[in-house]
Amino acid sequence: MGCKLSCFGFIIFALRGRLIFGPDSGSLYLTICLIAVPVILFCSLVSQSLVKYFPNNVGLILVVIPAVLTLYILVLIFLVAGRDPGIIPRNLPTQEQDDDWDASSSMSSNGWGVGHSGKFLAPSKSVNVNGTVVRVKFCQTCLIYRPPRCSHCSVCNNCVERFDHHCPWVGQCIGRRNYRSFFLFVTSTALLCFYVFAICWVNIIMTMQENGSSIWEAIMKSPICGILITYTFTVQWFVGGLSAFHLYLVITNQVPFSFFTPS
Structure with missing residues (x-):
């Protein structure tokens, strides 16, 4: 795998040209960590409280949902970053x-x-x-x-x-051939942030009710929930706003191609 200037500009070929990455594809590692690490903390540390508070496997389902959604998002990242966005050979x-x-x-x-x-x-x-x-x-x-x-x-x-923009988070251009995957990636990430944010608050409230404690005491009892609430709230402003903007583009048919037909 290497970056070189050819009739396709500065891009990185992998698997004998089956995958095409941008020259700044190294940012993918950071993006994956920003998504996967909070979910790993959620599933490993918050899950114990959820299983206790929600019997009959309801708590287990609440933990499995973000894990499955995260795997789906990682697949979308791979499709966005490793797919030809619509490069026209020079x-x-x-x-x-x-x-x-x-x-x-x-x-x-x-x-x-x-x-x-x-x-x-x-x-x-x-x-x-x-x-x-x-x-x-x-x-x-x-x-x-x-x-x-x-x-x-x-x-x-x-x-x-039909160039939309160059996304530094995935290190790839967003154009005709990968816009659909990019849109699903952004909206799914926003949904994941909202889910973790909401379930962490539910866990805090259940802790307050069980111990008769204040919000601050409940957060001290489960500090990872406080960290995840702060993190997801902050990230939600970015991915949520981006999702709303691209949803507007889809509704007004301003996307790089017809979203509801094959590219």
Whole structure:
């Protein structure tokens, strides 16, 4: 596995090209730890109280739910980070280019491409897309005319089809081919945070009722619940807000592709 510049920019190939990671994919380790470690603490330390307070295997089910949800989220992270987001292969300087410009052309200071023949190439051109004339721009890095709704990612150094953004938490661009997995990842993480937050509060309340103690005394009796409540409350502001924003994009059909049809 290695990062190299090719017709796909700066990306990391794994399993003989079956997996494609961004150049900053090392952030995946941090993201996985931020998700998995709190759940491990919850399942290992809070589970004993839940099993005691909720008989007939109800407490056990309450512990299994976040564990299963975490495994699902980790699968989604892998799909988002290791899948081609919609990279459009670039034209190398030695390859034959589009019909109206030279293979080894470069861009001049005024934005026009100049080939061996001295012919100037327009920084944009008009193309017909389903009967509609749209303007497409020339990418000076990838040496291609970018399709509509395509943008160049400065981190991965690639043009990505229906580019949404580059996510530093998974080290990958979010585009046409992995947006659905990204949306499910964000919303599932928000749901997990809310679940752990709520169940920890339930555990605190049950402790108060059993011992007749105050909130502070109940938290001192189960400090891991206090830590998880603080942590999930903080994280929820980020993933919850991001989930709401992308849910709005889905409802208003502003996502990189039709969310409810295959990509």
